Amino acid sequence: MITISNITKKFGKLVALDDVSINCNSTECIALIGPNGSGKTTLIKSILGMVVPDDGSILFNNKNIAHDWKYRKHIGYMPQIGKYPENMSIGQIFDMMKSIRKDDSISLDEELFTEFGLDKLLDKRMGTLSGGTRQKVSACLAFLFNPDILILDEPTAGLDPLASEILKEKISKEKTKGKLILITSHILSELDDLVTHIIFMQDGKLKFHKPFEALRSETGEQKLSKAIANIMLKTAH
Amino acid sequence: MKKIIKFVIIDILRNKIVLAYTIFLLITSLSVFNLEDNTAKGLLSLLNLILFIVPLVSIIFSTIYIYNSSEFIELLVSQPLERKNIWLSLFFGLAGSMVLAFFIGAGIPILIYEASSTGIMMLIIGCIITIIFVAIAFLTTVNTRDKAKGIGTAILLWLYFALLFDGLVLFILFQFSDYPLEKVVVFISALNPIDLGRILILLRLDVSALMGYTGAVFKDFFGTSLGMAVAFITLLLWCIIPVGWSVIKFKKKDL
Numbered sequence: 480m481i482t483i484s485n486i487t488k489k490f491g492k493l494v495a496l497d498d499v500s501i502n503c504n505s506t507e508c509i510a511l512i513g514p515n516g517s518g519k520t521t522l523i524k525s526i527l528g529m530v531v532p533d534d535g536s537i538l539f540n541n542k543n544i545a546h547d548w549k550y551r552k553h554i555g556y557m558p559q560i561g562k563y564p565e566n567m568s569i570g571q572i573f574d575m576m577k578s579i580r581k582d583d584s585i586s587l588d589e590e591l592f593t594e595f596g597l598d599k600l601l602d603k604r605m606g607t608l609s610g611g612t613r614q615k616v617s618a619c620l621a622f623l624f625n626p627d628i629l630i631l632d633e634p635t636a637g638l639d640p641l642a643s644e645i646l647k648e649k650i651s652k653e654k655t656k657g658k659l660i661l662i663t664s665h666i667l668s669e670l671d672d673l674v675t676h677i678i679f680m681q682d683g684k685l686k687f688h689k690p691f692e693a694l695r696s697e698t699g700e701q702k703l704s705k706a707i708a709n710i711m712l713k714t715a716h
Numbered sequence: 717m718k719k720i721i722k723f724v725i726i727d728i729l730r731n732k733i734v735l736a737y738t739i740f741l742l743i744t745s746l747s748v749f750n751l752e753d754n755t756a757k758g759l760l761s762l763l764n765l766i767l768f769i770v771p772l773v774s775i776i777f778s779t780i781y782i783y784n785s786s787e788f789i790e791l792l793v794s795q796p797l798e799r800k801n802i803w804l805s806l807f808f809g810l811a812g813s814m815v816l817a818f819f820i821g822a823g824i825p826i827l828i829y830e831a832s833s834t835g836i837m838m839l840i841i842g843c844i845i846t847i848i849f850v851a852i853a854f855l856t857t858v859n860t861r862d863k864a865k866g867i868g869t870a871i872l873l874w875l876y877f878a879l880l881f882d883g884l885v886l887f888i889l890f891q892f893s894d895y896p897l898e899k900v901v902v903f904i905s906a907l908n909p910i911d912l913g914r915i916l917i918l919l920r921l922d923v924s925a926l927m928g929y930t931g932a933v934f935k936d937f938f939g940t941s942l943g944m945a946v947a948f949i950t951l952l953l954w955c956i957i958p959v960g961w962s963v964i965k966f967k968k969k970d971l
Contacts, residue, residue: 490970527794530970552796560817562787578719579795 480505480627480659481526488521495521496532497683503661505627508654510670510691511663512707513680519663520559522680523630526661527556530538539678542653552580555626559633559663561617565606569597569616572605573623580624592619618646628659630643635669647673666702675705679710686714717801720792724809728781732944734817737773741821744769749829756921759830759838763917766822766842767910771849772874778853779870781810783863790971803854807959811850815843821834834920841913842949848909849874851958858962858969872913881908898933905934906947909954 481503488496495518511519512582512653524530526537528544528551536543539550563572577587583607586706595615605613614637631650635643651673655661664670679686687710691703700706728734746760752758785806792802822842826835853870860866886906889897905911915934937943 524971529790529793531968548798549796551794554794556794558794562729562790564788564791566727575719575723576795579792580799588730 484536486525488530488532490522494683498564501678503659505659506535507676508660508674509676509678510674511661511678517671518683519680520632523632553627555621555624555629557617557621557631557634561613563605566604568602568604570601573670576620578640585624588622591622591649595642611639614638615642630652630661632663633701667676667707669701717805718907721809722803724806734813738817738821741791745822745825749825754825755830755895759835760921763838767914770842771910772817772843774846774849775853775870775874778810779857779867782857783866793851793852800963800965803963806950807854808842811847814846816852818842818846826945837920840915845913848954851955854962855958866891877908877910902933902937905948909951912947912951
């Protein structure tokens with residue numbers, strides 16, 4: 480579904496992505512793991528076309544995404560820090576997004592919207608919202624248009640336990656529908672029962688990309704956090 | 717594209733600065749026309765005011781507005797929208813509302829008091845100057861990520877076009893006064909949209925005699941219909957080139 484071949488991105492002297500190649504298929508639920516500043520967000524933003532790679536290409540359903548924009552209607556994106564126009568209300572944001580993306584073939588998925596109770600906050604201005612409520616808005620927008628691909632950048636950061644449980648349940652529900660899900664998170668324990676594949680990045684380089692099962696048998700650990708710690712220890716020595 | 721323009725315009729119209737700008741223009745133009753018993757004189761006073769205030773407000777407000785919309789832009793870029801359309805919608809929304817503010821603030825008094833061809837010419841030039849400075853603001857913001865630096869650049873650009881440019885031209889004229897520079901000056905004036913607008917209106921007000929021999933050269937060139945056409949095409953280029961350039965830059969920008 481998404482084929483990334485040899486992309487490189489530099490911000491000044493900093494190499495954010497260094498010759499990264501990844502192939503992702505539908506029905507996979509991929510955890511994108513790596514230390515801070517390892518290029519995870521840059522990789523996600525490259526897939527979304529928000530960052531233009533210096534070198535290499537990204538194919539979406541075998542079509543190059545450079546100079547293309549229509550492919551983005553298949554993607555739901557939840558950013559790490561949701562940035563929204565301060566003086567628009569939640570209702571206006573949703574109306575705007577619906578009027579931009581609405582097309583008759585799409586059925587709206589407003590499950591999260593009601594479960595998070597955002598329908599009671601429609602008149603609240605984005606500027607007055609707490610970080611957690613912003614995250615809820617981001618999450619709802621990502622799922623709203625029933626996309627084939629979900630890209631979630633630190634989805635549960637800032638959410639209260641109840642909301643993050645609702646979100647996790649929603650993610651596993653979408654996973655059963657055969658969607659491609661890409662998650663980055665630092666809280667590895669919550670990824671345990673979700674992910675099928677692991678991508679590990681460090682210093683802008685792809686360290687490995689393999690099924691979770693393979694990682695389990697390789698390290699002899701059942702928990703993702705322990706498995707990753709095991710790998711990191713090995714590479715440190 | 718229409719939808720984004722709509723959202724931008726609604727957002728700007730809610731902004732009190734544009735309203736204040738409209739009222740300011742309205743009050744000044746009404747008072748200028750009421751103070752002078754001769755409407756042609758009123759038009760001349762208004763011209764100097766417009767050529768000073770309109771570029772300033774257009775460029776500064778647009779620059780700040782685009783920086784403040786960075787979240788809006790980021791949100792839209794991750795959606796199935798073409799970057800070119802996002803940027804151009806923002807431009808049309810911003811330029812449209814600034815032109816509307818100018819039209820209500822200065823255009824209506826002009827149409828009431830001096831609905832002659834000169835008055836209408838001034839109205840058109842005011843609108844074009846507004847669009848040009850909004851366009852320059854777009855080029856400034858796409859090039860600088862830092863807000864303070866971007867706004868500083870915008871102020872410097874306005875200073876350059878409104879004040880420094882004339883000083884530089886005068887300096888050149890004095891330094892090279894032994895040479896026949898009149899034709900060159902016609903060309904140089906095309907490098908500054910404010911000057912071009914001023915010349916076009918002054919010629920219609922028949923005060924070009926005050927400008928001496930250079931004024932005569934201007935009249936020879938810009939007084940003809942060919943000269944007028946060239947002047948307007950130049951002004952249009954001043955709109956199109958900065959916007960076009962900023963679109964090319966925005967397409968490659970990392971957000």
